[in-house]
Amino acid sequence: MLGEEGAAMAVRPVETAESRYDFAEIERKWQAAWAAADLYRTPAAEQRPKYYMLTMYPYPSGDFHVGHWYAMTPPDVYARYMRMRGHDVLFPIGFDAFGLPAENAAIKRGIHPRTWTMDNIARMRAQLRTMGTMFDWEREVVTCDPEYYRWNQWFFLRFLEKGLAYKKHAPVDWCPSCQTTLAREQVVGEERRCERCDTPVIRKDLDQWFFRITAYADELLSFHGLDWPERVKAMQTNWIGRSEGTAFAFEVGQERFEVFTTRIDTLYGCSFAVLAPEHPLVERITTPEQRDAVAAYIGQASRESDTERLSTARQRTGVFTGAHAKHPLTGQPIPVWIADYVLMSYGTGAIMAVPGHDERDFDFATRYGLPIPRVIEGGDLPHTGAGTLVNSGPYDGMTSADAWNAIADALEKGGIGRRTVQYRLRDWLISRQRYWGTPIPVVYCDACGIVPVPDSDLPVVLPPDAEFRPTGESPLLHDPSFLNTTCPKCGGPARRETDTMDTFVDSSWYMYRYLSPHDGAAPFDPAAAARWLPVDTYTGGIEHAILHLMYMRFFTKAMRDLGLVAFGEPALRLRNQGIILGENSEKMSKSRGNVVNPDDLVARYGADVVRLYLMFIGPWDQGGPWNSRGIEGIVRFQQRLWRTCLDAAATGGGRDHPGDPSLRRALHQAIARVTADLDRFAFNTAISAMMTLLNEVGAYREAGGGNGDLLREVMRAFTRLIAPLAPHQAEEMWQRLGGAGSVHVQAWPEADAALLRQERVTIVVQVNGKVRDRLEVDADAPEDEVRAAALASAKVQAAIGGRAVAKLVAVPNRLVNLVLG
């Protein structure tokens, strides 16, 4: 071509071998450059507003799968974005390094858990680097390091002092496969299976350590000031299970037992009472004639597993104790039964039965021929709703709501009962009968009993030369050097606690440890905490909705009450990722053969494309199936963006073109959209806005636009917009476009409202709400002008068909609706 191109000739970038974007080379280059320049070090001095971006630290299982990439990309994007928006960003990473898989590897293959764990961590660190993440590795936390877990022990001791940690003999859940007890939260589903390994748990009576999370039950119900998904809040609320009711006692001769009810308004309908088979009073009140039947029933109930008890749920069974209790208001004797539909673990383990107005009591009464009185009018029995009271002495004629209060008042006045609140939430069982966890820092002394290990003796370190037995028993039980110690109080011989802590203890406060990961004097540096906490945005999987996220909230509240921090919530905003499914829309698994390996993807497409594609699939909290065709669309986008960038760099001078203003407007529209979309974690629409902008640049070139200055202006801004999502390519583009320094420390572009304004706008003309024509008019044209133009339209006139226009609705710059009479 000679000199300047023919004026109207389309100028568009051409694909050549040289213009192909070489992701492998470029990604390697910039990852090395960033590391050498320490680009992602958290700023030490306070200069700009802080932003603490946190993602749930991974378990070092050995390899990241594509789900980890899906989980890790948005926090990285957001951290980069907030940095460009002018914040000092803290974006740390670490490893949740204690846990059973490491111990299983030790038992099976003779590798020490520490070796297994640290090897995995090394491999996963490298993978996280190939993703192009901006984690600050200087702050890495590895929870199996004594330097970390000593502070678990320190917190345990503080909790012990505060009465927030205690030991109790209690019926607990035991996983026979993991060979340890579990917290109630770790037993899932109707079949009561171990959350980790899916084995049905069994009940055991053991001495175990608990954290008193129930002390914060009410406070945990308040999510005030938290921007968390409804789903998570609902799950926690449901788990805590608060219910308001009335507690009162029944007298049985000299004995008495308390019951809890939420339906005190139905008290006059109580025709019998039921105790849980395990209730301590059963033995004392059972009459001699009933003794054999009761003993047989209790024996049968205790032999049955929970699963069996549940499978016969519809067939309610029970046995009469022979005893009678006195109705607190009528004084009538009512029979006392035992039945396994009453649980010892909830409320008081005893109930007042109101068969007329409760399904379960109705079934039971029907089966055993007990009376079913009606105390609320209307409908067939059982009638469980509210209504007007009958057969209720002085309360007849009252509504349920009024009677509820009146009867509660009467019981309180008579000293018989009181209003009270019950929770389903139980205290957090933290004892684990495993080796690979934090030793619980107490010793047992024959003279002094349970003695806490003094702070100065921390950490209590796991013995490194443990012997892992094929039986799966904790090596700590058989390690004399660990087991035998002296009592810190009396100096006599003592024995160490061999239980270790639930690994959820580790994860309950790791966001604090990132502030000063090597601090030898305190769990975290208070000055750093004041600067950075609480976490501004926290991301992770929905599977932790109850477990980790509730424990973490509890820890922060306990730390606040210990005077360690000034706030009560650790994370202000929470966002959950969805799950990436296999190409066949099923869960990815080796057995299904639909696993997508991220290392293969990175080798084939590069990290930027994988990041972009994962974010483009759809709303992040929704997840979705992998699509190997879909990622090719992102490859095309990447290549087209690259060619457009080279083209912009090579195009000369400021040759004006009539398309210039609309291209510049397209840029500012894209800036506005991408900014708003990233703010709301809508990565898919942010990317589509960038694709639209790229299409606009293509159309501009297609139409002969050749203003090189404008093209570079657009592409420099574009480069900054895409920098959080495709950090490597953006860095390379930034350099090619003549930008100084790293693109990742540039200021985020700002949309100019004046440039967003259009000179001409398209107005939709509706007749009776149906679109009949479109008009192009000047922006902000006066209404009567628009109205005249609308009425002048032949299409509109045809639709009106000579009828009268009764009403005209005009929305400026948008539409006119003609309503016919």
Add this chain to the structure above:
RNA sequence: GCCGGGGUGGCGAAACGGCAGACGCGGGGGACUUAAAAUCCCAGGCCGGCAACGGCGUGCGGGUUCGAAUCCCGCCCCCGGCACCA
């Protein structure tokens, strides 16, 4: 049963109460090429029609409104959580 979230083209999905289907995938047509790949362009909800155009369309039935995917009421279905919780 209770709680939470959904239901929009062939597919993934967009849409402050104001042009439904942006953006992308797939399929279709075309340009370039000896050919293919790559790239670029065009069309693209469904039905009728060569077309202009018309009708119908956001799970179903009502309602509010000049105007509803969006708000309200009543259902249906799907996903997730909890579930003998007194």
